Amino acid sequence: MVVHFKLRRDLDKRLDRYLTDRIPFLSRTGLQHLIRDGAVLVNDRTPKASTKLRQGDRLSVFLPAPPSSDIPAEQHDFDVLHEDEYIIVLNKPAGLLVHPAKGHQSGTLVNALAWHFQNRSGGELSKVGQDHARPGIVHRLDRHTSGVMVAAKNETAHWRLVKQFEERTVGKRYLAMSHGLPEPAAELIDTPLGPHPRQRLLQAVRHDELGKPAVSIYRTLEQYEEHTLVEVELKTGRTHQIRVHLSHRGHPLLGDDLYGGKRSLPAALGPGPDELDLAKPVVDRQALHATHLRIHHPISGEPMSFAASPPEDLCGAVRRLRRGGCTTLSPAGAELSGRLFD
Template identity: 40%
Template sequence: MEEEDEQEEMYEVQEILVDPKQKAVRIDKFVTDKLPRVSRNRVQNGIRSGSILVDGQPVKPNHKLSPGELISIVIPRHGDRPDGIVPQDIPLDIRYEDEAILIVHKPPGMVVHPGVGNPDGTLVNALAHYLSDTDIPVLPGNDNDRVGLVHRIDKDTSGLLVIAKTESAMSFLARQFFDHSIDRTYQAIVWGAPEPPDGTIERNIGRHPRFRQKYTVFDEDEGKVAITHYRTLSDMYYVSLCELKLETGRTHQIRVHMGSLGHPVFSDEKYGGDRIVKGTVYSKFKTFVERCFALCPRQALHAKSIGFIHPVSREYVHFDSELPEDMQSCLDRWHHYVDHRRANNQLEP
């Protein structure tokens, strides 16, 4: 999931139209009554952080509702794991930290949160341990399966994640993710050279009708709206380095969209990037590609940067990261290979 469908998977999302016969009542009490599994404290934090709005505007927790007002709610779901999360002393690559947030660089191969087949050893287990050793108040996340997560990336995708350290920070960030106002930039090595080199892909995405672990593109009347903006940073003839920005956050969005153009992400086993898509059938080329696959044995996709309004300062902050070693080594090899063949007029159609 480049960005899993957060509004469905991670957030409690509702719109409530206040009944014409509704008597005057505080919004925090009204919403708490409507969401019995959400505490009044979480509702109040959601109101203060702007993730619960009335007619599209922020209000205070003591706002008295009037008939006909529309309440829009986006607050993080909290998990139900009765046994809680086991804190584990797993190293974290923390790029920034303050009283409200962490910026963590996730390596490829690390699962973000526990699930079927991955009960522990995840980023969430590492966060539970790290946050328990600090004096900073921790979300009610150590007894559920979130521990500050407001978004996620795939196991085999590397890159930056923002982690909320307080309930109010989590609510504030959740609204930005839901509104798609977070600036997220990915980089990917893809097969071939997209044409045009810069563009926008607008194709609906949904679960594959036959292969249920995969996703695919659909016509307008099926799937969910998905929009990806791409820009070619380096054209190496056989492969390209592309920058990608998500306007929506569908499961496997970048991988599915680029694959639909005939440019699957390099080394992506699920979507056809783990075979030779462009190049020759000669054994030397095949051997070269196999060595590149060995250097980067996962989809060559990296969540490079993230920018958002800070939940405390209310100022825009932006964080950037370098390509991980496996992708950079693969790129270096392709550059060297293509430069050599260009110099000898050996680039094949």
């Protein structure tokens, strides 16, 4: 398969980094191998991985052919928000990996979608990314983040959606519950992120060549005694972006023990009575939910907006916290509100 790109503006970005953004199912190392092996052309010439791209540059990428193996179909429950012959939009449950990875060859969203298409709706995922067990996947959510996702059902839809995410024309808003009371109540965070220097699975603020631009806007929706419900609007889509940005500001997410959050028991959040098990954490994961997604349909170009209701674990936490006192805010630019938990 050969894919082509043409730059509409100067990006001042290395070739390998640009391709990492445009072809998310291949690692940067894998793309560097393709460049080294002559499988990437810029203006019909063989480039280096460090080649800086400019407006008008034409790229051709010769992708390896996918294997003939199929993704095993496995039934998992998820809510379908929209489906047609080109895309499927769904509410991903927390705890479900998006695609197979080392040590997790089954039990993923890709397996669940394969079962869904075979048994409920028809069609299939885009073949793009199949050689890395990521067919149809144009963006991801962390395993323990819930919420709205879109996947592609054919190659044209796949590449056009990838382009929207790369050019940052999509709208992404999350609900998050953080420790403490952020000040100011709303702010833009423009802090580069990259691999943690010592812990391989984590990300960190990086002000060196490994840091990539990362921009988030948080807006406080409800303040409790020692916690906050915030809307977070993503302008970029770095790994763990919301989790690292808020933790770096001193307000890690409830339940996010990787970045300093606590898995709080019900008594630590507020008074009962309710149905919660007093011996178990209210939210046993990072308290983060992808709530709104705006895209343009990859075939018709129609603007589309999707909303995924918060899951019960976050609703239970909000109910507890409100009993201990709640101040509601209406910051400028907010599209979400605490009414989603009513």
